[in-house]
Amino acid sequence: MLSFLWKKIVHDKELIERMNKLIKRQRVWKWEVALYLYLAGMGAGSYIIGMAVHWAFHPGQIMMILGFDLDIANGAILWGPVLVALGAPFLILDLGIKRRFLYACLNPHTSWVARGFLILSTFILLGLTVFGILFFSPGLPYRIPTLWSILEIVSFVFAFATAIYTGVLLKSVRYVPIWNTPFLPVLFLVSALSTGSMAIILSTMGSGLLLPVNEMFVPLAHRILPVEQAFILIEGFVLALYLYSRYRKKDQGENSVRLLISGKLRFLFWGGIVFIGFVFPFVLEYTYSQVPDYPALVFITGLLLLLGGFFLRLGVLASGIKEELPMDKLINIKANMRIFGND
Numbered sequence: 001m002l003s004f005l006w007k008k009i010v011h012d013k014e015l016i017e018r019m020n021k022l023i024k025r026q027r028v029w030k031w032e033v034a035l036y037l038y039l040a041g042m043g044a045g046s047y048i049i050g051m052a053v054h055w056a057f058h059p060g061q062i063m064m065i066l067g068f069d070l071d072i073a074n075g076a077i078l079w080g081p082v083l084v085a086l087g088a089p090f091l092i093l094d095l096g097i098k099r100r101f102l103y104a105c106l107n108p109h110t111s112w113v114a115r116g117f118l119i120l121s122t123f124i125l126l127g128l129t130v131f132g133i134l135f136f137s138p139g140l141p142y143r144i145p146t147l148w149s150i151l152e153i154v155s156f157v158f159a160f161a162t163a164i165y166t167g168v169l170l171k172s173v174r175y176v177p178i179w180n181t182p183f184l185p186v187l188f189l190v191s192a193l194s195t196g197s198m199a200i201i202l203s204t205m206g207s208g209l210l211l212p213v214n215e216m217f218v219p220l221a222h223r224i225l226p227v228e229q230a231f232i233l234i235e236g237f238v239l240a241l242y243l244y245s246r247y248r249k250k251d252q253g254e255n256s257v258r259l260l261i262s263g264k265l266r267f268l269f270w271g272g273i274v275f276i277g278f279v280f281p282f283v284l285e286y287t288y289s290q291v292p293d294y295p296a297l298v299f300i301t302g303l304l305l306l307l308g309g310f311f312l313r314l315g316v317l318a319s320g321i322k323e324e325l326p327m328d329k330l331i332n333i334k335a336n337m338r339i340f341g342n343d
Contacts, residue, residue, distance in 0.1 A: 041162075044080060046197070127158075225298070259318075
């Protein structure tokens with residue numbers, strides 16, 4: 001599908017150059033929002049995967065931290081609320097002055113920023129509560145199993161809501177066609193699961209200073225890496241559908257896709273998103289599955305995949321083009337007629 005778009009879009013290079021001069025990208029949401037979307041998505045994804053590991057393989061490998069016995073699966077859960085909490089200030093900074101942020105957060109009926117603030121805050125509180133209990137009072141869940149199961153399930157649901165919200169926030173901006181599509185929340189959800197699972201693997205590798213890698217990394221990696229490979233394939237497929245659906249709309253979404261595939265953002269798209277975020281990680285993960293004696297391959301794979309996850313969000317933001325008002329369209333049509341009429 002991407003090859004079809006490539007052939008279709010780059011057919012007339014002269015037309016592309018002329019269109020690039022007329023296209024005006026949005027300049028409001030920049031790298032700060034991309035970093036917020038990235039950290040929130042990766043945090044939610046790591047919590048989802050960490051909770052799944054906790055449910056499926058508990059009890060797992062145990063390591064000692066500050067005199068406490070901590071299950072590897074439980075430790076992975078910590079990354080969720082922490083990463084989301086680290087990403088939230090970047091959205092606040094982008095909203096500018098305090099009054100603007102407070103106004104956005106106090107209007108949940110009309111503002112997706114306010115709804116997101118409630119979702120993220122709830123997830124952070126629930127996630128830290130779950131981790132705190134598992135870390136400081138591991139016997140408590142066995143004394144109140146029903147309440148504990150409810151707490152885990154609710155926090156798991158809010159993690160999913162957080163991952164999806166990062167795409168819904170952009171989808172709510174209806175005047176930017178490349179954002180206003182249901183494919184975007186799905187794309188960001190799959191990307192969150194992919195980057196989150198890799199964040200767990202990398203954090204487990206980093207914990208090798210506390211516990212030998214062979215004792216904790218290999219079993220966990222062998223369980224998560226096949227799932228991670230599936231996420232990469234699904235994410236690539238959803239990305240292709242996302243771009244194809246926007247290109248077929250024949251509005252500013254088409255111009256956004258042109259920017260990504262053959263325009264000013266082509267190096268970010270092909271180099272940062274496709275190769276760094278998809279091709280290289282998949283090849284390296286497959287190589288590691290054949291030669292598991294080289295965990296350095298997983299470390300390199302993880303760095304590339306996490307970097308690609310950030311590039312994905314940066315590319316989606318940078319390619320946003322506002323839909324034109326009727327008068328703006330008329331002016332641009334006349335301008336195009338003058339430009340192309342001179343040939």
